[in-house]
Amino acid sequence: MDTESTYSGYSYYSGRSRGSHKPGERSRHKSRSKDGSRSEKSVTINAPPAEPLLGDSSVRGEEVQDDNWGETTTAVTGTSEHSLSQDDIVRITKDMEDSVGLDCRRYAALTVSAVLGLLVLLTPIAFLVLPHVLWRPQDCDTACQGLLISLAFKLLILLLAVWALFLRPQRARLPRVFVFRALLMLLMLLVVVSYWLFYAVRIIQSQDKNYHGIVQYAVSLVDALLFIQYLAIVLLELRHLQATFSVRVTRSTDGETRHYSLGQLSIQRAALAVLENYYRDFAVHNPALLMAAKSRAAKHLAGLKVYNVDGPANNTTPSQSRAMIAAAARRRDTSHNELYYEEMDQERRVRKRKARLVVAVEEAFTHIKRMQEEEQKKTPGEVMDPREAAQAIFPSMARALQKYLRTTRQQHCHTMESIQQHLAFCITNNMTPKAFLESYLSPGPTLQYAREHWLARHWTLVSEDSVTSGLKDGSVFLLKCIDFSLVVTTRRISFIKLSEEFIDPKSHKFVLRLQSETSV
Amino acid sequence: MSFIPGQPVTAVVQRIEICKLRQCDNLILGFSIGGGIDQDPGQNPFSEDKTDKGIYVTRVSKGGPAEAAGLMIGDKIMQVNGWDMTMVTHDQARKRLTKKNEDVVRLLVTRKSLEDAVRNAMV
Numbered sequence: 001m002d003t004e005s006t007y008s009g010y011s012y013y014s015g016r017s018r019g020s021h022k023p024g025e026r027s028r029h030k031s032r033s034k035d036g037s038r039s040e041k042s043v044t045i046n047a048p049p050a051e052p053l054l055g056d057s058s059v060r061g062e063e064v065q066d067d068n069w070g071e072t073t074t075a076v077t078g079t080s081e082h083s084l085s086q087d088d089i090v091r092i093t094k095d096m097e098d099s100v101g102l103d104c105r106r107y108a109a110l111t112v113s114a115v116l117g118l119l120v121l122l123t124p125i126a127f128l129v130l131p132h133v134l135w136r137p138q139d140c141d142t143a144c145q146g147l148l149i150s151l152a153f154k155l156l157i158l159l160l161a162v163w164a165l166f167l168r169p170q171r172a173r174l175p176r177v178f179v180f181r182a183l184l185m186l187l188m189l190l191v192v193v194s195y196w197l198f199y200a201v202r203i204i205q206s207q208d209k210n211y212h213g214i215v216q217y218a219v220s221l222v223d224a225l226l227f228i229q230y231l232a233i234v235l236l237e238l239r240h241l242q243a244t245f246s247v248r249v250t251r252s253t254d255g256e257t258r259h260y261s262l263g264q265l266s267i268q269r270a271a272l273a274v275l276e277n278y279y280r281d282f283a284v285h286n287p288a289l290l291m292a293a294k295s296r297a298a299k300h301l302a303g304l305k306v307y308n309v310d311g312p313a314n315n316t317t318p319s320q321s322r323a324m325i326a327a328a329a330r331r332r333d334t335s336h337n338e339l340y341y342e343e344m345d346q347e348r349r350v351r352k353r354k355a356r357l358v359v360a361v362e363e364a365f366t367h368i369k370r371m372q373e374e375e376q377k378k379t380p381g382e383v384m385d386p387r388e389a390a391q392a393i394f395p396s397m398a399r400a401l402q403k404y405l406r407t408t409r410q411q412h413c414h415t416m417e418s419i420q421q422h423l424a425f426c427i428t429n430n431m432t433p434k435a436f437l438e439s440y441l442s443p444g445p446t447l448q449y450a451r452e453h454w455l456a457r458h459w460t461l462v463s464e465d466s467v468t469s470g471l472k473d474g475s476v477f478l479l480k481c482i483d484f485s486l487v488v489t490t491r492r493i494s495f496i497k498l499s500e501e502f503i504d505p506k507s508h509k510f511v512l513r514l515q516s517e518t519s520v
Numbered sequence: 521m522s523f524i525p526g527q528p529v530t531a532v533v534q535r536i537e538i539c540k541l542r543q544c545d546n547l548i549l550g551f552s553i554g555g556g557i558d559q560d561p562g563q564n565p566f567s568e569d570k571t572d573k574g575i576y577v578t579r580v581s582k583g584g585p586a587e588a589a590g591l592m593i594g595d596k597i598m599q600v601n602g603w604d605m606t607m608v609t610h611d612q613a614r615k616r617l618t619k620k621n622e623d624v625v626r627l628l629v630t631r632k633s634l635e636d637a638v639r640n641a642m643v
Contacts, residue, residue: 513560516610517578519552520617
């Protein structure tokens with residue numbers, strides 16, 4: 001059973017790592033499946049890969065990854081490269097239908113904001129132009145002209161503010177409407193409409209000749225709108241900067257936990273903030289590390305079977321399953337021993353491989369020397385650019401690196417191409433071998449890896465409270481993606497009472513504590 | 521042996537008379553003292569009340585005049601030749617005990633067992 005579960009896990013990954021958004025190319029690869037066995041425990045003898053290590057691998061792109069790039073003859077195939085699993089197909093269809101539905105919504109929101117922006121821009125201008133068109137008001141004197149100039153500048157600032165707050169392209173798509181923004185747009189619309197009403201009734205109908213008054217009216221509209229923008233800035237941008245809540249984010253698969261401070265946000269915006277921090281801080285999700293726990297759990301209950309001795313054979317009643325659990329707990333189980341020794345062995349293995357890797361890389365780096373300017377003119381023979389230099393020293397460390405990645409189960413995160421690129425980058429920037437190895441020794445945050453390993457772009461927010469309601473103390477919500485979920489709990493930062501105490505610096509005095517004994 | 525500030529100190533005491541022994545050039549009594557108002561009372565192993573800054577007997581040398589007179593380790597010295605020892609510094613206590621012109625010192629000492637004995641006798 002173990003080999004079967006391993007197999008499905010690996011093929012799932014290899015399918016995904018081909019780039020799940022290119023359905024056309026996938027069909028080309030589907031037909032070419034690799035010969036030889038697919039489970040982890042077999043050994044195949046492979047002919048060495050056709051292209052030489054230097055040169056052509058860049059041409060082929062990252063579609064075909066040969067896991068045996070570190071070894072030349074004997075190979076242990078860990079993954080099957082060109083298979084598609086059922087999940088891939090399901091996911092492709094889901095991606096396509098999701099993107100169509102939500103795009104409409106986004107364009108609708110953008111249109112509404114654009115229309116409102118145009119309305120806001122054109123209304124004051126209309127207020128000023130209409131009198132000239134419909135009847136002839138008196139001319140503009142100096143005060144009135146000053147007002148016109150200020151109106152022009154205020155209108156420019158208003159335009160910038162409307163663009164900045166309402167029309168900027170969104171970074172994310174939220175499930176529900178952003179309540180504050182909608183309310184503010186409604187308020188602006190109300191203000192504009194009421195000003196138009198008043199204008200229509202009082203000014204057009206009475207054909208007011210006082211142009212100064214009309215200009216003042218237009219300026220007051222623009223002022224009101226600017227104040228609404230100010231309110232919008234406070235509500236949309238500033239309110240969530242002051243930390244009021246501390247949220248605890250736990251990944252459900254391996255329990256990695258972080259704490260963040262958030263201000264007063266709605267649940268959906270808090271989820272967005274949590275996700276942005278997730279991509280930056282959490283180590284990349286590596287399901288290969290979770291296999292051991294699952295197999296252990298399977299072994300716990302596998303040894304017990306419940307037989308119904310008397311009565312008809314029906315489904316297990318609650319008492320039967322409880323009896324099973326109690327029996328399993330009482331059984332003298334030595335799996336803790338296995339876990340302990342297995343972990344010790346694994347740690348030792350990792351350390352040994354790491355030591356070999358560090359030595360190999362250090363040695364490889366000594367083969368390269370940066371050439372100075374003068375020397376460049378003297379020996380034009382063996383000059384290489386960083387990429388060629390990387391390819392020259394890569395084979396000496398490739399085997400050690402591949403073995404290390406296999407032991408820490410990270411081999412699917414790094415392709416040979418990406419490693420060579422990283423090596424060329426390090427050589428160019430005069431980094432030491434230790435700096436080069438840093439990205440392989442510990443798993444970095446998800447953003448560091450290539451795009452196909454951002455394993456989830458589509459998240460689902462699961463919450464008992466409405467997602468537009470604000471965060472409260474003790475609110476819990478879940479962010480689900482395909483492989484795992486993030487559990488988020490919030491705690492309010494309590495009211496802090498700070499008082500002051502003055503200590504005179506002259507009051508710091510000390511005495512010796514003695515206990516002497518004298519004989520008399 | 522604890523005292524209440526403002527109230528006179530009362531204790532059951534034993535009179536001990538020690539004759540000083542002449543040894544080379546010194547007159548010795550044969551015991552060691554510890555304590556005093558300039559010392560740290562918390563480190564006193566013999567006192568019941570750890571804020572008691574009185575003079576305590578910390579060692580009695582074997583075969584010395586103090587042992588012969590009946591002084592015991594852990595005794596608190598209340599008076600020496602009529603001079604009070606409950607509120608003195610360590611050095612003042614030493615001086616009172618080692619006056620060169622006196623051959624005999626008369627001490628009033630108290631210990632816990634004395635009070636217990638009196639209480640048991642009264643019952």
